[in-house]
Amino acid sequence: MRPAMTESTEFTGKIELDIRDSEPDWGPYAAPTAPENAPNILYLVWDDVGIATWDCFGGLVDMPAMSRIAERGVRLSQFHTTALCSPTRASLLTGRNATTVGMATIEEFTDGFPNCNGRIPADTALMSEVLAECGYNTYCIGKWHLTPLEESNLASTKRHWPLSRGFERFYGFMGGETDQWYPDLVYDNHPVIPPGTPEDGYHLSKDIADKTIEFIRDAKVIAPGKPWFSYVCPGAGHAPHHVFKEWADKYAGRFEMGYERYREIVLENQKSLGIVPPDTELSPINPYLDVTGPDGQPWPLQDTVRPWDSLDAEEKKLFCRMAEVFAGFLSYTDAQIGRIL
Template sequence: MKRPKQAFVSSPQTTLKTLFFLALLAIISSQLAIGQSVKRPNILYILADDMGFSDIGCYGGEVNTPNLDKLAAGGIKLRSFYNNARCCPTRASLLTGQYPHTVGMGLMVTMPNAAIQPGSYQGFLDARYPTIAERLKETGYSTYMLGKWHVGERPEHWPLKRGFEHYFGLISGASSYYEIIPAEKGKRFIVLDDKEFTPPADGFYMTDAFTDYAVQYLNQQKQEQADKPFFMYLAYTAPHFPLHAYESDIAKYEKLYAQGWDVTRTKRYQKMQQLGLIDKRYQLTPRPANVPAWNSATDKAQWIRKMAVYAAMIDRMDQNIGRLIKTLKANGQYDNTLIVFMSDNGSSNENMESRKLNDPTKKIGERGSYVTYDTPWANVSVTPFRKYKRFLHEGGMITPCIMQWPRNIRPAAGYVDGIGHVMDLLPTSLELAGLSANDLPGKSLSYLWTPKKTEPRTYCWEHEGNKAIRKADWKLVKDTEDADWELYNIKTDPCETNDLARNQPQRVASMRTEFDTWAQRVGVRERPAGKSE
C-alpha cells in the first residue's frame, strides 16, 4: 500500500528566506529596468528675446523658421503660455521657479557700483533660493548656460556662482551683436565661464557665437560624460535691439515688407486662423492711434529695412537652432531631450535714439548701426493682441511655447489650450529629474502630455506699477496708463476687447483682494505716485 504524498510545509525561516530572495530579485529587476528604459531626460531651454507672439512660422509669421516649425510639429504648441513681460523678471522666474519679487528681481538688474538694497527690487538673484542649475547639479546633471544672463551684474552673481559648470554669454542686457560698445549704458560683459571675453574684431556675430559654444558643450558632454544627463539653458539675445543681421539674411525679406505693416498684420491674422491657432473668439485689435496707416507713412524704405533686419535676426536664430538639433541627433542625445522654446516678453516698441549710438552713415543692420523697429512693427509682432513688452495686457506677456521630447511627448495636432507660466518650468524639470517641487509656487507642466489632471491656476504679475492677476479664465489688469482696473474673460475674449469690470464689481473686488494679498507676500512696493519701485 502506497503512502500518500506529504504536503510541503515551510518553516518560518524558509518563508523569510523566500520573501527576502523575491524582494531582492524585484529590486535588482527594477534597477535594471530604470537603467534601460527610465533614464532621466536631458533638458534644453531655449529663450528668445523681445520676440512677439506671431513672429515665427508655426504661430502665424512669415519669417522663415523651418527648424522651430518642425520642432513644433513633433511636439506640442501652447496657446496660452505666460512670461513676466520683461527680460529680468522672466529670467528670474525661469531660473528659480519663484515669482521675480521673491528672489529680488521685481524690476531690473542694478549696476555693480550701485549700493545694494536687499529686498524684492535688489536687482540680482537672492542666494537663499536655489536655481534650476543648482538643484539639477545636485542630482547628477551636467549644467551649461549660453547667452544672456541679466539677473546679476556683479561677478559674485554670475552663472558659475549659481550652479552652472560652464557658461558663455552676455552678462548684461542689450548689446551690439558684433562688439562691445564702450559708450553703451553701463559696462557690457561677454564672459567665458567666469572670465571676461573680448570678441574678435572680425567674424563675430553673437547669435552664432552662443550656438558655437552650445555645440561644443554638447559634444564635450557626449565625449566625457555620456552616462550623465545634462541641463542646458540657451538664452539668445535675438531679436532684441539693436537691429543687427547678416546682409544675406536681410535680403530675403526686403521685398516682402514693402507691403507694409497693415497688410502684414492682416496676413498674419489670416494665417493664424488657417493654422487653427486662433478662432472667432480672437478679434483682431485695431491699429493703435499712434501708428499711422502704411499708405500715409513717410520714410518707407527705412521702415522696410527695419522689419527686414528684425526678421533676419529671427531667421538666423532658427538656423542656429537647426545646428543644435543636428548636433543632438548626431550625438544620440536627441530622443531623450526635452526641448522648450519661448520668448521672455512680448515685442518691444521701445525707441533708443536717445542713446545716440547709431552711426547714420551705416546701413541698418551693419556694425555701427543701432536702431529699433519701433511701435508700428511691434504691433505686427503681437498680432492679434495689443500692447507690448513691460505691459501686462496679453501682447506684453504671452509667448509662443513649443515643447518637444521625442521619447515621451506624443506629437499633438493643432494647439493645446492648457495654461502655463515660465515659473512652471523649474518644477517640471525637478519632476523629470525625480525631485520634489512641493515648495514652489509653480506647478509641473507634465499634465500637458500625461493623463494627469490639474486644477485651475492663479497667476499674478507686477512690473513698473503695471498689475495683473489671472484666475482660471478671468483676468484683472491695470497698466499705469489705464484709468482703472479692467476685467476680461480670457476664455471668451482672449484679445481683451470687452471690459466687464463695470458689470461684475464683486468679481473685481474679490480679485483685487487676492492680488493685494499676493503683492504683500512677495514684496511689491508702491511709490507715493502709484508707480512701483
C-alpha cells in the first residue's frame, strides 16, 4: 500500500530544462491498493436490541439471517456497552472509549465539556478512514447519529458528516431515529425524498438493504477486485416501531405468557446455549423500589414495571401487541439483512 501524497512526499522523477529529458513521478498520486486477498467487510449495527431478544441469544424473536452469522462465527457474551446510540457508534468506529473522543452521551445531550462535546476529533481515525487509505471502497448506509444537532442542516459545516469521515457514499438518516414509512433521508450530502410510500410497499429497512446492494454492485462493475467496507445500520429496533401488519401478525399470541415469564424462559435458553453461567439468577424486575431520594422521597412509580398479573385484560392485550409489533419489526429487518448476505 502506498501512503497518501503529502507536501513533504519526495519527488522521485527528474526535472530538466527540456521536457523530453524530464521524467514524471505519478506514484504519490496513485490510488491506494488493498493487500492481496483483503476481505470484504459488512459491519452491522442494530439499534436498541437487547441480548434477550434474538433466538440466537436465547430470545423468542426469529432471526434466521443473524442466526446464520452466529452459527458460522462467534457469539460474544462478555462485552462492554454504553446502551446509548452515539457513544456506541463512536466506540465501534474508532476502537476507543467514547469518553475519550468527545462522545460520552448522545448528540442531543452534549454539554460542551471535553468528553461530551459530540465531536469526534479530526486526529481520531475512524475505521472508514483507515480502510479507505488501505484501498477499500467505504459505504455508510442507515443511521449515523455522530453529528452535532447544530451541524446537521444544509447551512452548516459537513466536517462531521459521513463523507467527511472516510465514507465515499452515504444513504440514511443523520439523527437518532426516524419514521420507517416516511424517513428523513440524506443521500451523500443532500436530503432526498423516500423513493416510495408504505402503500407501494416502502419500508426503510428494505430501502437500506436495496441501497447497500446497489453501492456494492456499482463498485464491482467498475473495480471487481477492490474490497469494500459497508457500515450498515438499520433503524430497527429503535422507536418508532413500524412494520407491515402481516409481519407483526406472525407473532400473534407468542407473548401471552407476560414479560416476567418471558425473562425466565430466555434465561433458561441462554443457560442451555452457554451464553450465561448455569447458576445465573435473574435480577429483580424492579431493583430500586427501596431506594429513596435525598429528601426521603420514594422511587417514582412511573419508573417501575408493574407485575404482569396486576394488569387488566385490555392492558395485557396492548402490551402483547406491542411485543408482536416489535418482534415483527426485527424479523422483517432481519429478512432484509438476509438479502444483503
